[in-house]
Amino acid sequence: MDSTRRDLVKGGLAAAGLGILGIPEWAVPAMAQDETLVEFTDLPDPLTLVRGPESRMIDVRMIDGKFIDRDIFATTQHFGHPELDEATYRLEVSGLVDRPLSLSMSDLRAMAGEEMAIGFECSGNRGPINGLSGNGLWSGVPLRDVLNRAGVQANAKEFVFFGADRGEEEVQFRGRSFTVEQQYGRSTSRETALSDGPLLIYGMNGEPLTRHQGFPLRLLIPGWYGMAQVKWLSEIHVQKDQYLGKYQARWYRTLKGEMVNGEMKWKETAITTQQLKSFVARVTSNGRRHQVFGVVLNDGTPIRSVEVKIDDGAWQPATMDPSTTEQYGWKYFTYDWQGATPGEHTVVSRVTDVNGVVQPTAEELEVKRTFLEHNVQHPRTLVIA
Numbered sequence: 001m002d003s004t005r006r007d008l009v010k011g012g013l014a015a016a017g018l019g020i021l022g023i024p025e026w027a028v029p030a031m032a033q034d035e036t037l038v039e040f041t042d043l044p045d046p047l048t049l050v051r052g053p054e055s056r057m058i059d060v061r062m063i064d065g066k067f068i069d070r071d072i073f074a075t076t077q078h079f080g081h082p083e084l085d086e087a088t089y090r091l092e093v094s095g096l097v098d099r100p101l102s103l104s105m106s107d108l109r110a111m112a113g114e115e116m117a118i119g120f121e122c123s124g125n126r127g128p129i130n131g132l133s134g135n136g137l138w139s140g141v142p143l144r145d146v147l148n149r150a151g152v153q154a155n156a157k158e159f160v161f162f163g164a165d166r167g168e169e170e171v172q173f174r175g176r177s178f179t180v181e182q183q184y185g186r187s188t189s190r191e192t193a194l195s196d197g198p199l200l201i202y203g204m205n206g207e208p209l210t211r212h213q214g215f216p217l218r219l220l221i222p223g224w225y226g227m228a229q230v231k232w233l234s235e236i237h238v239q240k241d242q243y244l245g246k247y248q249a250r251w252y253r254t255l256k257g258e259m260v261n262g263e264m265k266w267k268e269t270a271i272t273t274q275q276l277k278s279f280v281a282r283v284t285s286n287g288r289r290h291q292v293f294g295v296v297l298n299d300g301t302p303i304r305s306v307e308v309k310i311d312d313g314a315w316q317p318a319t320m321d322p323s324t325t326e327q328y329g330w331k332y333f334t335y336d337w338q339g340a341t342p343g344e345h346t347v348v349s350r351v352t353d354v355n356g357v358v359q360p361t362a363e364e365l366e367v368k369r370t371f372l373e374h375n376v377q378h379p380r381t382l383v384i385a
Protein backbone atom coordinates (compact mmCIF):
# COMPACT_ATOMS: atom_id res chain seq x y z
CA MET A 1 0.00 0.00 0.00
CA ASP A 2 2.83 2.37 0.82
CA SER A 3 4.02 2.86 -2.72
CA THR A 4 0.49 3.48 -4.01
CA ARG A 5 -0.12 6.10 -1.42
CA ARG A 6 3.24 7.81 -1.85
CA ASP A 7 2.84 7.99 -5.61
CA LEU A 8 -0.40 9.81 -5.12
CA VAL A 9 0.91 12.04 -2.41
CA LYS A 10 3.77 13.12 -4.63
CA GLY A 11 1.19 14.94 -6.73
CA GLY A 12 0.29 16.94 -3.66
CA LEU A 13 -3.14 17.94 -2.49
CA ALA A 14 -3.24 20.72 -5.02
CA ALA A 15 -2.99 18.27 -7.92
CA ALA A 16 -6.15 18.94 -9.85
CA GLY A 17 -5.80 17.06 -13.14
CA LEU A 18 -5.06 13.39 -13.50
CA GLY A 19 -2.08 14.12 -15.72
CA ILE A 20 -0.06 15.43 -12.82
CA LEU A 21 -0.49 12.09 -11.06
CA GLY A 22 1.20 10.38 -13.96
CA ILE A 23 -2.03 8.99 -15.34
CA PRO A 24 -2.42 9.50 -19.07
CA GLU A 25 -5.84 11.00 -19.60
CA TRP A 26 -6.35 9.12 -22.88
CA ALA A 27 -6.56 5.90 -20.94
CA VAL A 28 -9.69 6.95 -19.08
CA PRO A 29 -12.59 4.99 -20.55
CA ALA A 30 -15.36 7.11 -21.88
CA MET A 31 -17.66 5.96 -24.61
CA ALA A 32 -16.41 7.08 -27.99
CA GLN A 33 -18.69 9.21 -30.12
CA ASP A 34 -19.48 6.52 -32.64
CA GLU A 35 -20.26 3.94 -29.96
CA THR A 36 -23.79 3.18 -28.82
CA LEU A 37 -25.02 1.31 -25.78
CA VAL A 38 -26.40 -2.15 -26.30
CA GLU A 39 -29.57 -2.42 -24.25
CA PHE A 40 -29.60 -4.82 -21.33
CA THR A 41 -32.80 -6.84 -20.98
CA ASP A 42 -32.30 -7.55 -17.27
CA LEU A 43 -33.03 -4.02 -16.04
CA PRO A 44 -36.25 -3.15 -14.23
CA ASP A 45 -38.52 -0.82 -16.18
CA PRO A 46 -38.51 1.90 -15.09
CA LEU A 47 -35.00 1.75 -13.69
CA THR A 48 -35.06 3.72 -10.43
CA LEU A 49 -31.60 4.93 -9.51
CA VAL A 50 -32.58 7.81 -7.28
CA ARG A 51 -34.86 7.09 -4.36
CA GLY A 52 -35.59 10.55 -3.03
CA PRO A 53 -32.90 12.95 -1.90
CA GLU A 54 -31.54 10.35 0.54
CA SER A 55 -30.48 7.53 -1.70
CA ARG A 56 -29.11 7.24 -5.17
CA MET A 57 -27.19 4.75 -7.25
CA ILE A 58 -24.94 5.54 -10.14
CA ASP A 59 -25.80 4.39 -13.63
CA VAL A 60 -22.75 2.23 -14.26
CA ARG A 61 -23.45 2.24 -18.01
CA MET A 62 -22.43 5.91 -18.03
CA ILE A 63 -19.06 5.66 -16.25
CA ASP A 64 -16.84 8.11 -18.14
CA GLY A 65 -13.72 8.45 -16.04
CA LYS A 66 -11.69 7.02 -13.23
CA PHE A 67 -13.47 8.83 -10.46
CA ILE A 68 -17.18 9.37 -9.99
CA ASP A 69 -18.23 12.99 -9.73
CA ARG A 70 -19.22 13.98 -6.21
CA ASP A 71 -22.62 15.24 -7.40
CA ILE A 72 -23.68 11.85 -8.76
CA PHE A 73 -21.69 9.63 -6.37
CA ALA A 74 -23.86 6.88 -4.87
CA THR A 75 -25.24 7.64 -1.46
CA THR A 76 -27.15 5.82 1.26
CA GLN A 77 -27.45 6.05 5.04
CA HIS A 78 -29.80 5.28 7.91
CA PHE A 79 -30.88 8.60 9.41
CA GLY A 80 -30.82 11.12 6.56
CA HIS A 81 -28.22 13.79 5.83
CA PRO A 82 -27.42 16.11 8.73
CA GLU A 83 -26.38 19.60 7.68
CA LEU A 84 -23.26 20.58 9.59
CA ASP A 85 -21.68 24.01 9.78
CA GLU A 86 -17.97 23.85 9.04
CA ALA A 87 -17.33 26.95 11.19
CA THR A 88 -18.68 25.40 14.40
CA TYR A 89 -17.88 21.78 13.59
CA ARG A 90 -15.62 19.93 16.03
CA LEU A 91 -14.24 16.39 15.97
CA GLU A 92 -14.15 15.11 19.55
CA VAL A 93 -11.63 12.45 20.53
CA SER A 94 -12.37 11.02 23.96
CA GLY A 95 -12.03 7.98 26.20
CA LEU A 96 -8.75 6.14 26.76
CA VAL A 97 -6.48 8.90 25.47
CA ASP A 98 -3.96 11.06 27.32
CA ARG A 99 -5.19 14.30 25.71
CA PRO A 100 -8.87 14.46 24.74
CA LEU A 101 -9.19 16.56 21.59
CA SER A 102 -11.74 18.89 20.11
CA LEU A 103 -10.51 19.65 16.60
CA SER A 104 -11.89 22.23 14.19
CA MET A 105 -11.70 21.75 10.45
CA SER A 106 -8.84 24.25 10.33
CA ASP A 107 -6.96 22.22 12.96
CA LEU A 108 -7.40 19.15 10.76
CA ARG A 109 -6.48 20.96 7.55
CA ALA A 110 -3.32 22.24 9.24
CA MET A 111 -2.12 18.66 9.70
CA ALA A 112 -0.19 16.91 6.92
CA GLY A 113 -2.71 15.65 4.39
CA GLU A 114 -2.73 12.71 2.01
CA GLU A 115 -4.59 11.71 -1.09
CA MET A 116 -5.72 8.21 -1.98
CA ALA A 117 -7.86 6.55 -4.64
CA ILE A 118 -10.47 4.46 -2.85
CA GLY A 119 -13.43 2.61 -4.30
CA PHE A 120 -16.08 1.11 -2.08
CA GLU A 121 -19.54 -0.38 -2.30
CA CYS A 122 -22.42 -0.69 0.10
CA SER A 123 -22.39 -4.26 1.42
CA GLY A 124 -25.93 -4.61 0.03
CA ASN A 125 -24.83 -3.66 -3.48
CA ARG A 126 -25.69 -6.20 -6.17
CA GLY A 127 -26.61 -6.80 -9.77
CA PRO A 128 -27.90 -6.19 -12.30
CA ILE A 129 -26.85 -2.56 -11.84
CA ASN A 130 -24.38 -2.71 -8.94
CA GLY A 131 -24.68 1.07 -8.68
CA LEU A 132 -24.47 1.49 -4.91
CA SER A 133 -20.78 1.89 -5.32
CA GLY A 134 -18.22 4.49 -6.34
CA ASN A 135 -14.58 5.39 -6.75
CA GLY A 136 -13.01 8.67 -5.67
CA LEU A 137 -9.70 10.42 -5.19
CA TRP A 138 -10.02 11.33 -1.55
CA SER A 139 -8.02 13.77 0.55
CA GLY A 140 -7.70 13.92 4.28
CA VAL A 141 -5.58 13.31 7.37
CA PRO A 142 -4.33 9.88 8.44
CA LEU A 143 -6.46 8.69 11.36
CA ARG A 144 -3.33 7.47 13.08
CA ASP A 145 -1.89 11.00 13.20
CA VAL A 146 -5.00 12.29 14.98
CA LEU A 147 -4.96 9.36 17.40
CA ASN A 148 -1.27 9.84 18.11
CA ARG A 149 -1.94 13.49 18.82
CA ALA A 150 -4.50 12.39 21.43
CA GLY A 151 -2.14 9.73 22.82
CA VAL A 152 -3.84 6.34 22.76
CA GLN A 153 -3.47 4.54 26.09
CA ALA A 154 -2.07 1.03 26.38
CA ASN A 155 -5.37 -0.59 27.40
CA ALA A 156 -7.33 0.89 24.49
CA LYS A 157 -8.77 -1.87 22.31
CA GLU A 158 -11.87 -0.58 20.57
CA PHE A 159 -12.22 2.62 18.55
CA VAL A 160 -15.78 3.82 18.08
CA PHE A 161 -16.68 6.30 15.33
CA PHE A 162 -19.93 8.21 15.74
CA GLY A 163 -21.68 10.20 13.05
CA ALA A 164 -23.60 13.37 13.84
CA ASP A 165 -26.73 11.70 12.48
CA ARG A 166 -29.07 10.15 14.99
CA GLY A 167 -32.45 8.46 15.17
CA GLU A 168 -34.75 6.38 17.35
CA GLU A 169 -33.73 2.76 17.48
CA GLU A 170 -35.49 -0.22 18.99
CA VAL A 171 -33.16 -2.29 21.12
CA GLN A 172 -34.43 -5.80 21.84
CA PHE A 173 -33.47 -7.73 24.92
CA ARG A 174 -34.99 -11.05 25.96
CA GLY A 175 -38.44 -10.44 24.59
CA ARG A 176 -38.57 -6.77 25.60
CA SER A 177 -37.81 -3.82 23.45
CA PHE A 178 -36.61 -0.35 24.33
CA THR A 179 -36.75 2.67 22.06
CA VAL A 180 -33.77 4.96 22.50
CA GLU A 181 -32.07 7.66 20.46
CA GLN A 182 -28.79 6.53 18.95
CA GLN A 183 -26.09 7.89 16.70
CA TYR A 184 -24.79 5.97 13.73
CA GLY A 185 -21.79 4.23 15.23
CA ARG A 186 -19.15 1.83 13.99
CA SER A 187 -16.03 0.49 15.65
CA THR A 188 -12.67 -0.93 14.65
CA SER A 189 -9.94 -2.81 16.44
CA ARG A 190 -6.83 -1.03 17.69
CA GLU A 191 -4.85 -2.72 14.94
CA THR A 192 -7.05 -1.29 12.19
CA ALA A 193 -7.39 2.16 13.79
CA LEU A 194 -3.62 2.60 14.11
CA SER A 195 -2.76 1.02 10.75
CA ASP A 196 -1.37 2.82 7.74
CA GLY A 197 -4.65 3.15 5.89
CA PRO A 198 -7.66 4.84 7.47
CA LEU A 199 -8.09 8.50 6.59
CA LEU A 200 -10.27 11.28 7.98
CA ILE A 201 -11.54 12.66 4.70
CA TYR A 202 -12.50 16.25 3.90
CA GLY A 203 -12.23 16.30 0.11
CA MET A 204 -12.93 14.23 -2.96
CA ASN A 205 -11.69 14.67 -6.53
CA GLY A 206 -10.13 18.00 -5.55
CA GLU A 207 -13.34 19.46 -4.11
CA PRO A 208 -14.83 19.56 -0.61
CA LEU A 209 -17.16 16.71 0.38
CA THR A 210 -20.84 17.28 -0.27
CA ARG A 211 -23.44 16.80 2.43
CA HIS A 212 -24.25 13.41 0.87
CA GLN A 213 -20.64 12.33 1.25
CA GLY A 214 -20.45 13.31 4.93
CA PHE A 215 -19.43 16.98 4.91
CA PRO A 216 -17.30 18.20 6.53
CA LEU A 217 -15.50 15.02 7.64
CA ARG A 218 -15.84 11.28 7.14
CA LEU A 219 -13.83 8.18 7.89
CA LEU A 220 -12.58 6.01 5.02
CA ILE A 221 -11.00 2.64 5.70
CA PRO A 222 -9.49 1.49 2.39
CA GLY A 223 -10.73 -1.90 1.24
CA TRP A 224 -13.72 -2.06 3.59
CA TYR A 225 -17.40 -2.12 2.70
CA GLY A 226 -19.48 1.07 2.92
CA MET A 227 -20.89 0.67 6.43
CA ALA A 228 -17.42 1.28 7.91
CA GLN A 229 -17.04 4.61 6.11
CA VAL A 230 -18.69 6.76 8.81
CA LYS A 231 -19.96 10.08 7.43
CA TRP A 232 -20.45 13.38 9.35
CA LEU A 233 -17.88 11.99 11.79
CA SER A 234 -18.35 13.87 15.06
CA GLU A 235 -16.71 11.75 17.71
CA ILE A 236 -14.06 9.11 18.14
CA HIS A 237 -14.40 7.30 21.42
CA VAL A 238 -11.58 5.02 22.52
CA GLN A 239 -12.51 2.23 24.92
CA LYS A 240 -11.56 -1.15 26.28
CA ASP A 241 -14.83 -3.01 25.70
CA GLN A 242 -16.41 -4.15 22.48
CA TYR A 243 -18.91 -1.73 20.99
CA LEU A 244 -22.24 -3.49 20.39
CA GLY A 245 -24.31 -0.78 18.68
CA LYS A 246 -26.91 -1.95 16.19
CA TYR A 247 -24.98 -1.05 13.05
CA GLN A 248 -21.86 -2.68 14.42
CA ALA A 249 -23.09 -5.84 16.03
CA ARG A 250 -26.41 -6.72 14.37
CA TRP A 251 -27.12 -5.01 11.09
CA TYR A 252 -24.02 -5.88 9.06
CA ARG A 253 -23.63 -9.63 9.31
CA THR A 254 -23.49 -12.60 7.01
CA LEU A 255 -24.94 -16.04 7.73
CA LYS A 256 -23.13 -18.61 5.68
CA GLY A 257 -22.63 -22.36 5.72
CA GLU A 258 -19.17 -23.89 5.66
CA MET A 259 -18.17 -27.54 5.59
CA VAL A 260 -15.89 -28.34 8.54
CA ASN A 261 -14.79 -31.99 8.92
CA GLY A 262 -17.67 -33.20 6.78
CA GLU A 263 -20.24 -31.26 8.78
CA MET A 264 -22.08 -28.09 7.77
CA LYS A 265 -21.34 -25.32 10.24
CA TRP A 266 -23.49 -22.21 10.07
CA LYS A 267 -21.42 -19.16 10.82
CA GLU A 268 -22.41 -15.58 11.46
CA THR A 269 -19.63 -13.19 10.60
CA ALA A 270 -19.22 -9.42 10.67
CA ILE A 271 -18.99 -7.61 7.34
CA THR A 272 -15.46 -6.24 7.06
CA THR A 273 -13.29 -5.98 3.93
CA GLN A 274 -14.72 -6.19 0.42
CA GLN A 275 -15.12 -9.57 -1.20
CA LEU A 276 -13.56 -9.97 -4.61
CA LYS A 277 -16.03 -8.74 -7.24
CA SER A 278 -16.27 -7.82 -10.90
CA PHE A 279 -19.33 -6.76 -12.84
CA VAL A 280 -20.24 -5.99 -16.43
CA ALA A 281 -21.20 -2.31 -16.54
CA ARG A 282 -21.97 -1.85 -20.22
CA VAL A 283 -21.71 -3.33 -23.67
CA THR A 284 -21.28 -0.98 -26.61
CA SER A 285 -21.45 -1.42 -30.33
CA ASN A 286 -19.70 0.37 -33.12
CA GLY A 287 -21.09 -1.10 -36.28
CA ARG A 288 -20.39 -4.84 -36.04
CA ARG A 289 -17.75 -4.36 -33.33
CA HIS A 290 -18.79 -4.89 -29.73
CA GLN A 291 -17.03 -4.15 -26.49
CA VAL A 292 -17.72 -5.22 -22.91
CA PHE A 293 -16.68 -2.81 -20.16
CA GLY A 294 -16.67 -3.60 -16.45
CA VAL A 295 -15.42 -2.83 -12.98
CA VAL A 296 -13.37 -4.79 -10.42
CA LEU A 297 -13.34 -4.00 -6.73
CA ASN A 298 -12.01 -5.79 -3.69
CA ASP A 299 -10.03 -5.37 -0.47
CA GLY A 300 -6.85 -4.19 -2.18
CA THR A 301 -5.31 -7.60 -2.90
CA PRO A 302 -3.62 -7.37 -6.33
CA ILE A 303 -5.60 -8.80 -9.23
CA ARG A 304 -4.28 -11.60 -11.42
CA SER A 305 -6.89 -11.69 -14.17
CA VAL A 306 -10.37 -10.85 -15.33
CA GLU A 307 -12.22 -13.04 -17.80
CA VAL A 308 -15.42 -12.66 -19.77
CA LYS A 309 -17.76 -15.37 -20.97
CA ILE A 310 -20.39 -15.00 -23.68
CA ASP A 311 -23.34 -17.41 -23.54
CA ASP A 312 -21.98 -20.94 -23.00
CA GLY A 313 -18.60 -20.17 -24.53
CA ALA A 314 -15.21 -20.52 -22.87
CA TRP A 315 -13.80 -17.92 -20.49
CA GLN A 316 -11.77 -15.37 -22.46
CA PRO A 317 -9.15 -13.03 -21.01
CA ALA A 318 -10.25 -9.41 -20.62
CA THR A 319 -7.82 -6.48 -20.71
CA MET A 320 -7.16 -4.48 -17.55
CA ASP A 321 -7.20 -0.71 -18.04
CA PRO A 322 -3.60 0.38 -17.38
CA SER A 323 -4.77 3.67 -15.87
CA THR A 324 -6.64 2.00 -13.00
CA THR A 325 -3.96 0.36 -10.92
CA GLU A 326 -4.21 2.04 -7.52
CA GLN A 327 -4.40 -0.57 -4.79
CA TYR A 328 -7.74 0.46 -3.32
CA GLY A 329 -9.31 2.07 -6.37
CA TRP A 330 -11.71 0.53 -8.83
CA LYS A 331 -10.11 -1.32 -11.70
CA TYR A 332 -11.62 -1.28 -15.17
CA PHE A 333 -11.52 -3.99 -17.79
CA THR A 334 -12.60 -4.29 -21.41
CA TYR A 335 -13.20 -7.23 -23.68
CA ASP A 336 -13.52 -7.10 -27.47
CA TRP A 337 -16.44 -9.28 -28.38
CA GLN A 338 -15.74 -10.71 -31.82
CA GLY A 339 -18.50 -11.91 -34.12
CA ALA A 340 -21.49 -11.03 -31.95
CA THR A 341 -24.58 -12.41 -33.67
CA PRO A 342 -27.99 -10.73 -33.65
CA GLY A 343 -30.27 -11.98 -30.87
CA GLU A 344 -30.25 -12.62 -27.11
CA HIS A 345 -26.99 -13.21 -25.25
CA THR A 346 -25.63 -13.43 -21.74
CA VAL A 347 -22.35 -11.79 -20.74
CA VAL A 348 -20.62 -12.48 -17.43
CA SER A 349 -17.25 -11.63 -15.92
CA ARG A 350 -15.11 -13.21 -13.22
CA VAL A 351 -12.02 -11.92 -11.46
CA THR A 352 -9.15 -13.85 -9.86
CA ASP A 353 -6.70 -12.32 -7.41
CA VAL A 354 -2.99 -13.11 -7.01
CA ASN A 355 -3.76 -15.59 -4.24
CA GLY A 356 -5.86 -17.62 -6.65
CA VAL A 357 -9.16 -16.58 -5.07
CA VAL A 358 -11.85 -16.61 -7.79
CA GLN A 359 -15.08 -14.61 -7.70
CA PRO A 360 -17.78 -17.16 -6.77
CA THR A 361 -20.55 -18.54 -8.97
CA ALA A 362 -24.20 -18.41 -7.91
CA GLU A 363 -23.98 -22.09 -7.04
CA GLU A 364 -20.99 -21.54 -4.77
CA LEU A 365 -22.79 -18.69 -3.02
CA GLU A 366 -25.93 -20.73 -2.31
CA VAL A 367 -24.62 -21.41 1.20
CA LYS A 368 -24.81 -17.66 1.91
CA ARG A 369 -28.28 -17.11 3.32
CA THR A 370 -28.25 -13.36 4.01
CA PHE A 371 -28.06 -10.90 1.14
CA LEU A 372 -25.03 -8.76 2.04
CA GLU A 373 -21.55 -9.33 0.53
CA HIS A 374 -23.11 -10.41 -2.76
CA ASN A 375 -20.05 -10.75 -4.97
CA VAL A 376 -21.50 -13.38 -7.27
CA GLN A 377 -20.56 -13.71 -10.95
CA HIS A 378 -23.63 -11.95 -12.33
CA PRO A 379 -24.64 -12.80 -15.93
CA ARG A 380 -26.14 -9.84 -17.79
CA THR A 381 -28.63 -10.40 -20.59
CA LEU A 382 -28.86 -8.28 -23.72
CA VAL A 383 -29.98 -8.25 -27.30
CA ILE A 384 -27.66 -7.59 -30.23
CA ALA A 385 -29.56 -5.82 -33.01
Ligand SMILES: Nc1nc2c(c(=O)[nH]1)N[C@H]1C(S)=C(S)[C@@H](COP(=O)(O)O)O[C@H]1N2
Binds near residue numbers: 079225232
Ligand atom coordinates in the same frame (compact mmCIF):
# COMPACT_ATOMS: atom_id res chain seq x y z
N1 LIG B 1 -22.92 8.68 9.77
C1 LIG B 1 -23.25 7.68 8.94
N2 LIG B 1 -22.29 7.15 8.15
C2 LIG B 1 -22.59 6.15 7.30
C3 LIG B 1 -23.89 5.62 7.22
C4 LIG B 1 -24.89 6.17 8.08
O1 LIG B 1 -26.06 5.77 8.08
N3 LIG B 1 -24.53 7.21 8.91
N4 LIG B 1 -24.15 4.59 6.34
C5 LIG B 1 -23.01 3.79 5.88
C6 LIG B 1 -23.32 2.94 4.74
S1 LIG B 1 -24.26 1.59 5.06
C7 LIG B 1 -22.77 3.16 3.49
S2 LIG B 1 -23.00 2.05 2.24
C8 LIG B 1 -21.96 4.35 3.22
C9 LIG B 1 -22.41 5.07 1.96
O2 LIG B 1 -21.54 6.12 1.72
P1 LIG B 1 -21.83 7.14 0.52
O3 LIG B 1 -23.17 7.77 0.78
O4 LIG B 1 -20.72 8.09 0.51
O5 LIG B 1 -21.87 6.30 -0.73
O6 LIG B 1 -22.00 5.26 4.30
C10 LIG B 1 -21.80 4.65 5.55
N5 LIG B 1 -21.59 5.68 6.54
Ligand SMILES: [Mo]
Binds near residue numbers: 076121123226
Ligand atom coordinates in the same frame (compact mmCIF):
# COMPACT_ATOMS: atom_id res chain seq x y z
MO1 LIG C 1 -24.31 0.26 3.15
